[in-house]
Amino acid sequence: MVAPLPETLTPELVFHEYAPRIYNIARRMLGNDTDAEDVTQDVLLQVVRRLDTFRGDSQIATWLHRVTVNAALAHREKRANRQKHETGDVDDVLETAAPESEVKRWNVSPDEPVLAAEQHAIIEKAIKELPEPFRDVYLLADVEGLPNADIGNMLGLSVAAVKSRLHRARMRMRDLLAPHFEERDAS
Secondary structure, eight states, rough: OOOOTTTOOOHHHHHHHHHHHHHHHHHHHSSSSSHHHHHHHHHHHHHHGGGGGGOOOOOOHHHHHHHHHHHHHHHHHHHHHHHHHHOOOOOOOOOOOOOOOOOOOSOTTTHHHHHHHHHHHOOOOOOOSSSSHHHHIIIIIIITOOOHHHHHHHOOOOOOHHHHHHHHHHHHHHHHHHHHOOOOOOO
């Protein structure tokens, strides 16, 4: 039996409160803005059409994460199939896009925003270099803060597989980021 939605949960509220989060998850999983925009639009349309079927068994944010992850994975698979068909090449060539980050003027030294943007770009580049299975788990766990059990449910993995992939992803991130952030000898 479907429980009625709280009166405060409207399509407008979902759009205003959750669209940026949906877009960020999709962009990080897919690696470019255009695909992320397509997935965000698809997810928002699905959610608006199916909002009355939301049972409230979980939080709306968890439901939206699941829908977004599923849509991003489906989009990625379609893209890979399309590329394979168009090029005849088995290797999936990832599209790259420079991360967009707006630096706002605050009352800080001039180099701080530049350094922060540079660090953000380095971290985003490292995330993009992770293999997809590791990247998906890393984004959902360490960026989105979801519990391992939820990630396993979303990706169809056991909790042990999630933990293993997350550990491997963190080790790869450490290796990718080490040249940029390790202390260097002053000698």
